[in-house]
Amino acid sequence: xxxxxxxxxxxxxxxxxxxxxxxxxxxxxxxxxxxxxxxxxxxxxxxxxxxxxxxxxxxxxxxxxxxxxxxxxxxxxxxxxxxxxxxxxxxxxxxxxxxxxxxxxxxxxxxxx
Amino acid sequence: xxxxxxxxxxxxxxxxxxxxxxxxxxxxxxxxxxxxxxxxxxxxxxxxxxxxxxxxxxxxxxxxxxxxxxxxxxxxxxxxxxxxxxxxxxxxxxxxxxxxxxxxxxxxxxxxx
Numbered sequence: 001x002x003x004x005x006x007x008x009x010x011x012x013x014x015x016x017x018x019x020x021x022x023x024x025x026x027x028x029x030x031x032x033x034x035x036x037x038x039x040x041x042x043x044x045x046x047x048x049x050x051x052x053x054x055x056x057x058x059x060x061x062x063x064x065x066x067x068x069x070x071x072x073x074x075x076x077x078x079x080x081x082x083x084x085x086x087x088x089x090x091x092x093x094x095x096x097x098x099x100x101x102x103x104x105x106x107x108x109x110x111x112x113x
Numbered sequence: 114x115x116x117x118x119x120x121x122x123x124x125x126x127x128x129x130x131x132x133x134x135x136x137x138x139x140x141x142x143x144x145x146x147x148x149x150x151x152x153x154x155x156x157x158x159x160x161x162x163x164x165x166x167x168x169x170x171x172x173x174x175x176x177x178x179x180x181x182x183x184x185x186x187x188x189x190x191x192x193x194x195x196x197x198x199x200x201x202x203x204x205x206x207x208x209x210x211x212x213x214x215x216x217x218x219x220x221x222x223x224x225x226x
Contacts, residue, residue, distance in 0.1 A: 098214055106155075106156050
């Protein structure tokens, strides 16, 4: 069974640009969540999707947005990139919403210069 | 929203000793408490979880305890080994309502041989 796949693995962008990250969950999983990981801040919650509906959003500015498609694949978009957006972005999928094991992808390492 | 505090941020133990990591949560409605281990350069992976209807759960050298009244839960690792060295994250969520899976900031455990 294929794991959670995130693309691309690495990205370098300049300030002011926008970026789209993709996450393909494990087959059969309908829940996808996104996290930003930075040193010292751990895993900060960005979004939570279940069956194409955003169920929750973390405390991030409106420049961060996301969506989930009918095949459960999810994308997140960050517009007007800032240096502070440099981080590892992880997505996790699970069979049920919240109280089941979350399987993480390997992440997308975003560097804003 | 839910807030999870995790202590200590770093922990060093001698091989064979025990390690304890503690977390507190703010939302009394949270009912699912997983622990994830992230080795250097790898994705977080679930090592154990506990639900609010259980006070303690064990899996070989790993145990988790939950005190709902005090809103805290702890991870106990006995007979630590060098391969236990990693960052450990606690998390809390509620499978209904409005509480996504929220993580603590992590504990970097170093097991010294």
